[in-house]
Amino acid sequence: MKIQKLMKALCSFIVLTLIPFDLLAADFSGDDLSICWGIPFVGILFSIALMPLFLSRLWHYHYGKIITFWTMLFVLFALYSFGLQTTINLTAHAIIAEYIPFILLLLALFTVSGGILIKSDVLSTPKLNVGLLAIGTLLASLMGTTGAAMLMIRPVIRANRQRNYAVHTIVFFIFLVANIGGGLTPLGDPPLFIGFLKGVNFGWTIQHMLLPVLFSSILLLAIYYKIDCYYFRTQYGDSFTLTSAKKASAIKVYGVSNIFLLAIIIACVLMSGIWHSSVNFTVLGTHIALQNLIRDTIFIMITLFSMLITPKQVRAGNEFNWEPIIEVAKLFIGIFITIVPVLAILRAGSHGALAPIISLVTNEQGQPINSMYFWLSGLLSGFLDNAPTYLVFFNLASGDATILMNILEKTLLAISMGSVFMGALSYIGNAPNLMVKSIAIQNKINMPSFFSYMKWSVCILIPVFIIDNLVFFLLF
Structure with a gap:
């Protein structure tokens, strides 16, 4: 509990320190970024590598909070450097365009298999x-x-x-x-x-x-x-x-019925790569193609159907x-x-x-x-x-x-x-x-x-x- 309170206090301090600067908008360009921007990512890598070895109990019960800490560290410094809108666009694109399709595919395959x-x-x-x-x-x-x-x-x-x-x-x-x-x-x-x-x-x-x-x-x-x-x-x-x-x-x-669901998952992945619809939706600055939306919706349906049958x-x-x-x-x-x-x-x-x-x-x-x-x-x-x-x-x-x-x-x-x-x-x-x-x-x-x-x-x-x-x- 003490560690959890300490992490919350640290995050609150960073928030209070950096939020006033959220209007300092700037372009996010790899040409201008220092290698120091990789510190939160490296922090996650070292946490995954070292904490199960040296702080196994802490990692086992709080790894989600530890990952959240490093993630928020990046988000808050992005707020400070690039402003609110750019930070929202960056995180929304990472989550909506990349993470959600990734985790829904894994979820469907994990459940069906x-x-x-x-x-x-x-x-x-x-x-x-x-x-x-x-x-x-x-x-x-x-x-x-x-x-x-x-x-x-x-x-x-x-x-x-x-x-x-x-x-x-x-x-x-x-x-x-x-x-x-x-x-x-x-x-x-x-x-x-x-x-x-x-x-x-x-x-x-x-x-x-x-x-x-x-x-x-x-x-x-x-x-x-x-x-x-x-x-x-x-x-x-x-x-x-x-x-x-x-x-x-x-x-x-x-x-055996799940084998057919596996075939549908494979077909959906192929469909999203072959069929290119002109219909797009925009969510928080991120464009979502119709074929990808249909694919991810089918992944959710397959997951639920597999659990049901x-x-x-x-x-x-x-x-x-x-x-x-x-x-x-x-x-x-x-x-x-x-x-x-x-x-x-x-x-x-x-x-x-x-x-x-x-x-x-x-x-x-x-x-x-x-x-x-x-x-x-x-x-x-x-x-x-x-x-x-x-x-x-x-x-x-x-x-x-x-x-x-x-x-x-x-x-x-x-x-x-x-x-x-x-x-x-x-x-x-x-x-x-x-x-x-x-x-x-x-x-x-x-x-x-x-x-x-x-x-x-x-x-x-x-x-x-x-x-x-x-x-x-x-x-x-």
């Missing part, structure tokens, strides 16, 4: 786990990383219920199903869908991303198999008699609850708002505070350095929202989909691979990462902290990405 129960008495072996991860990786490009992750995480956890150590399986699940697997089609991951909206052909993505996704997935599955064999032998010994001692029963699927026993069998989506909703609303100035600085390119970083992607002759596009778009996507990051580098490279698909196809491939693959570097790199972590913790799996997870990603993913860079951008 939680209404599909896949049951089997099969006990996990290294080969079975590789098979489950491979299926999830394939599904990620068909139904999106969030849909595939929410559909497959519970069967994977259930199959490993008798394992003494299952953390590595969930970590590789995040690598493959929640990230890299979504690289094959524009349906798989938001960055590629952004490219699709900007004119990148559906077929181009499949053709050029097939080999990188396949290559990286096989590498990671091979590494995982070796690690899982080690833990399997540690628990059961060298004799793999357990595999024959317990025969796999027939797989049973409950809540799914038997309670099915959701109980999945141990379904709302905490994972609530956590993501609270964390990402702060991220979406405080990231606004960071992305504005990035969009300013050579004129912004991050110009030294942007300059790394072009050589002295003005030609793109594809390796740098891969690494920079990827590393930023590991900690920023990967869709806007993709868009920044897409525009930096040319902004013209026709040129990028033909003359600069390697550059577009580098941006696509980096934005999708490296979302796996941290828990906040892609929304499904946090949701998978939350579900795993609820199932008594002792998931690594923010930095401990990054030890896994740095030790395993970075070498894989170095090989990717060598194979796709340096050798050929």
Whole structure:
């Protein structure tokens, strides 16, 4: 209670100090923003990374208030610097145009996937786990990383219920199903869908991303198999008699009607990208296209319909609850708002505070350095929202989909691979990462902290990405 009162007092002090200046309106331009505007966003990142480690009880009960503090810090300083109207427009655009469609899609996928129960008495072996991860990786490009992750995480956890150590399986699940697997089609991951909206052909993505996704997935599955064999032998010994001692029963699927709802969600996403209506609505300075309004309304209806038609026993069998989506909703609303100035600085390119970083992607002759596009778009996507990051580098490279698909196809491939693959570097790199972590913790799996997870990603993913860079951008 004392901490809560202290935070309220601090926020009140800042409000009383800054509100009188809300009429000092100015243009919000990335060219003029200092790097200090990224402090609230970095504050959220460090809070997510450090507080569960050192102040776990405080974080567990008050993480929503902590995110609110950093968010309000940005909003209040924006009021001071840019005035009331500009601040309202900035936050309204972040919430209405970006956050609400994002969270409604996640909500629909989370609810529908939680209404599909896949049951089997099969006990996990290294080969079975590789098979489950491979299926999830394939599904990620068909139904999106969030849909595939929410559909497959519970069967994977259930199959490993008798394992003494299952953390590595969930970590590789995040690598493959929640990230890299979504690289094959524009349906798989938001960055590629952004490219699709900007004119990148559906077929181009499949053709050029097939080999990188396949290559990286096989590498990671091979590494995982070796690690899982080690833990399997540690628990059961060298004799793999357990595999024959317990025969796999027939797989049973409950809540089949939710599979059709998943198909409707996918169709809605495609519809909003293909159909462009001339009808627009304006809310607090933010334009909302009719097709997007219809899509988001259908997401809400699907969520409610799924809750209505799914038997309670099915959701109980999945141990379904709302905490994972609530956590993501609270964390990402702060991220979406405080990231606004960071992305504005990035969009300013050579004129912004991050110009030294942007300059790394072009050589002295003005030609793109594809390796740098891969690494920079990827590393930023590991900690920023990967869709806007993709868009920044897409525009930096040319902004013209026709040129990028033909003359600069390697550059577009580098941006696509980096934005999708490296979302796996941290828990906040892609929304499904946090949701998978939350579900795993609820199932008594002792998931690594923010930095401990990054030890896994740095030790395993970075070498894989170095090989990717060598194979796709340096050798050929």
